[in-house]
């Protein structure tokens with residue numbers, strides 16, 4: 001057996017396999033076992049739902065280095081999968097150790113691909129040390145489905161190096177998409193976000209300038225005397241409108257995260273995989289923290305988005321499927337970073353989904369959205385909002401932002417008066 005295959009296997013054994021065929025329901029879970037087990041009739045449904053007796057194969061990105069893995073996953077998703085899956089069904093899949101942090105590998109299952117094993121592309125994929133390539137085979141007499149893991153033998157031929165029987169399994173406590181959140185989708189320490197950007201200076205030269213900007217000191221405890229109020233909320237909930245009127249009324253300084261000075265780099269990082277995008281926004285908060293520290297010595301400070309946004313969007317984007325796949329309230333993913341300056345008050349503006357769509361339409365967005373996209377959007381919206389509400393120390397105070405702007409302002413001024421004695 002090829003040397004490479006051994007190292008692949010070490011990380012592959014005793015894993016579970018989750019196939020997401022419908023974002024509105026649970027994934028189908030399988031345990032991978034060496035020994036087939038007698039199955040109940042009802043379990044056949046799991047296989048019929050996924051494989052339907054069609055030829056299928058899966059690709060899992062297993063590159064060790066986190067940044068390479070994130071970039072390679074995007075490349076496979078955007079270039080390889082569309083190329084091989086014409087006329088096929090494609091599902092997102094996870095290979096993971098149940099409830100073990102950082103153990104999830106993401107990939108794709110392509111169903112209905114007739115002769116993939118005969119193609120040069122198959123060889124190419126199997127040869128790639130960053131991929132685990134599996135085919136799925138039905139043993140007709142026993143009705144067992146087997147996962148075949150492929151590798152390249154020393155003589156250059158493609159060979160099956162390991163076979164696992166797929167056994168339908170109970171859903172684990174934690175959805176596999178939640179297992180890798182810490183330090184991939186949300187960063188809880190300045191140094192952890194910096195590390196990611198430091199490692200990507202080779203292919204994103206802008207990261208170097210960004211690191212120089214943030215290296216100018218980290219205020220953790222505020223020197224200033226004036227209160228700091230953060231306004232959070234989904235797009236079009238009225239943050240810009242409210243932060244402007246609050247700033248005027250309170251003679252405050254208006255800041256935002258990411259800070260203005262990062263605007264030229266934002267589109268660049270927005271087009272990168274989540275790992276890099278989230279590290280960028282995390283560092284934006286530390287730069288804003290420095291600005292808050294200085295400004296709050298002279299006047300109250302209003303901040304348009306801060307840590308809650310970074311964490312809530314990071315978590316909501318990472319967690320696939322339904323809202324109840326989010327880590328439960330009290331999970332460590334909702335904690336405040338150990339070294340980020342805390343505001344005095346965080347207000348979360350909320351409006352009904354219908355009102356939000358009305359405001360977005362008024363701004364000219366969303367006009368051409370398909371129904372399906374709106375529905376997916378609705379799931380995303382609920383996940384962001386739930387994540388916002390679960391973040392702790394400081395937790396946000398929810399404000400109903402559906403009344404007219406002046407009434408929202410009065411309501412918020414009252415809250416600020418009570419909580420910050422302004």
Ligand SMILES: Nc1ncnc2c1ncn2[C@@H]1O[C@H](COP(=O)(O)OP(=O)(O)O)[C@@H](O)[C@H]1O
Pocket residue numbers: 233234235236237238239240241242359360362363401402403404405406408
């Ligand atoms: N309280 C409100 N009632 C009605 N419309 C509002 C209210 N606040 C803001 N809007 C309108 O909704 C849209 C989005 O507001 P904006 O302040 O830009 O939101 P955000 O900064 O959260 O994206 C704008 O067209 C704005 O004029």
Ligand SMILES: Nc1ccn([C@H]2C[C@H](O)[C@@H](COP(=O)(O)OP(=O)(O)O)O2)c(=O)n1
Pocket residue numbers: 234235236239257258281284285305306307309310311313314
């Ligand atoms: N402090 C922040 C601010 C924004 N983000 C991310 C989260 C979302 O992906 C986008 C939302 O920003 P966007 O500019 O669209 O929002 P608004 O126009 O202010 O409503 O940026 C963040 O991660 N951290």
